[in-house]
Amino acid sequence: MNQAIDSFCHLSPIQQGMLFHYLGGADAGVDIEQITVDYPEPVDAAAIRAAWEAEIGRQPVLRTAFRWKDVLAPLQEIHSRVELEWTAYDWSSQPEEESERAFEAHAQQDRNRGFDLVAPPLMRVALFRLGTEHYRMLWTFHHILIDGPSFVTILEEVDELYEPQG
Secondary structure, eight states, X not given: OOOOEEEEEXXXXXXXXXXXXXXXXXXXXXXXXXXXXXXXXXXXXXXXXXXXHHHHHHOGGGGEEEEOTTSSSOEEEEESXXXXXXXXXXXXXXXXXXXXXXXXXXHHHHHHHOOOTTSSOOEEEEEEEEEXXXXXXXXXXXXXXXXXXXXXXXXXXXXXXXXXXX
């Protein structure tokens, strides 16, 4: 599928280093970041997914891919639109210990899965229902996109965009 590209940007020196490691066949999970958010309350899965989709529309960095072939220097491609990779799981009927083990296994598999830097988005979100009043969100992304202070900003904006129904 051809995706429309809004603009191009040069890579920062840190991004160039991460791309170098990626192209050198870095071990699975290298430069893959994961943020976990626990919610001690019911979560409206459709509403939080919509909040993430809106944030992707607002933040060009979340629509970024990378190009290094057939160009003089590596570039970031900012795509017009990308599809959020979203999954939701209901493990509320499992014992807490079992769902915690399953979550840890899922998080490790997701980290090891990595990303293809030419195929945006370079992030995934999963929502887990672990109990009646316990939800957990896992945001997995490639560190080449976002630095530490930006993690918080994006999560705060998603929280502001989240409008549960009912």
